[in-house]
Amino acid sequence: MVAARWNCFSFQLVFAISFIFSIAEVCNGGRTSSFVRNSDLSRDMPLDSDVFLVPPGYNAPQQVHITQGDHLGNAVIVSWVTPDEPGSNSVFYWAENSELKNSAQGIVLTYKYFNYTSGFIHHCTIRDLEFDTKYYYEVGIGNSSRRFWFVTPPAIGPDVPYTFGLIGDLGQTHDSNSTLTHYELNPAKGQTLLFLGDLSYADAYPFHDNARWDTWGRFIERNAAYQPWIWTAGNHEIDVVPAIREVIPFKPYTHRYHVPYTASGSTSPLWYSIKRASTYIIVLSSYSAYGINFTI
Numbered sequence: 001m002v003a004a005r006w007n008c009f010s011f012q013l014v015f016a017i018s019f020i021f022s023i024a025e026v027c028n029g030g031r032t033s034s035f036v037r038n039s040d041l042s043r044d045m046p047l048d049s050d051v052f053l054v055p056p057g058y059n060a061p062q063q064v065h066i067t068q069g070d071h072l073g074n075a076v077i078v079s080w081v082t083p084d085e086p087g088s089n090s091v092f093y094w095a096e097n098s099e100l101k102n103s104a105q106g107i108v109l110t111y112k113y114f115n116y117t118s119g120f121i122h123h124c125t126i127r128d129l130e131f132d133t134k135y136y137y138e139v140g141i142g143n144s145s146r147r148f149w150f151v152t153p154p155a156i157g158p159d160v161p162y163t164f165g166l167i168g169d170l171g172q173t174h175d176s177n178s179t180l181t182h183y184e185l186n187p188a189k190g191q192t193l194l195f196l197g198d199l200s201y202a203d204a205y206p207f208h209d210n211a212r213w214d215t216w217g218r219f220i221e222r223n224a225a226y227q228p229w230i231w232t233a234g235n236h237e238i239d240v241v242p243a244i245r246e247v248i249p250f251k252p253y254t255h256r257y258h259v260p261y262t263a264s265g266s267t268s269p270l271w272y273s274i275k276r277a278s279t280y281i282i283v284l285s286s287y288s289a290y291g292i293n294f295t296i
Contacts, residue, residue, distance in 0.1 A: 057144030063217025065224035071263040093137040116210040162277035168196030197234025
């Protein structure tokens, strides 16, 4: 009786397998395109790429970028790096069609990571800006100063139209350059970028080569200096490598990219919230510190 049942089961199993293979043969769609993805595009751009160029002039500000500077949208954090010496930590700014220049004072930071020492990282918050207004701003000194602009959002309201861009996992490959170019040329014209984590991918290099944080900052400046990028940290920002005695999570990220976390009552730059136009944005990093460990 048992043998009969086994033979019946064996027959059903063989039949089922034969049926699956026949379906697989019938469903073979064949090759529909000759396209082969160019693997070179997923490689990092070389250090001499034009997108990584250092601006001319002694100690000229570089890696300029802005983000929202308060909870409601009428403040901006301006950040930049000076490579040779601290220089000025002031930002001069003025509204379009106004001759009155204002100034704000910022802070200067540096950090070390293994055998790397950062340039002088500046963060300056411009406050009490008018909504829906174009502002120009300058950083640097003398012939090395540089000028940029941004537009503040409309006042907060339930039906205020506003356009956000979304980018994550950008890195600094040839594909990264295409992605940023597509965003810049998109006819929808994003007014603020929500960045979803994984910035420079410097951790892909031996000893997490922090010089690749510098190249990435110069790469995104062409857009991030003119509209706010709202930052979220990802796993590629953790940068913990006990083997080289780097045990502080998010060290390069938190030194380079300041966010207005205290304005929303947060205790960490890895989670915070902002309001902008008709949106309420909550930033949560799923890789942030959790007790004595962190999630990966």
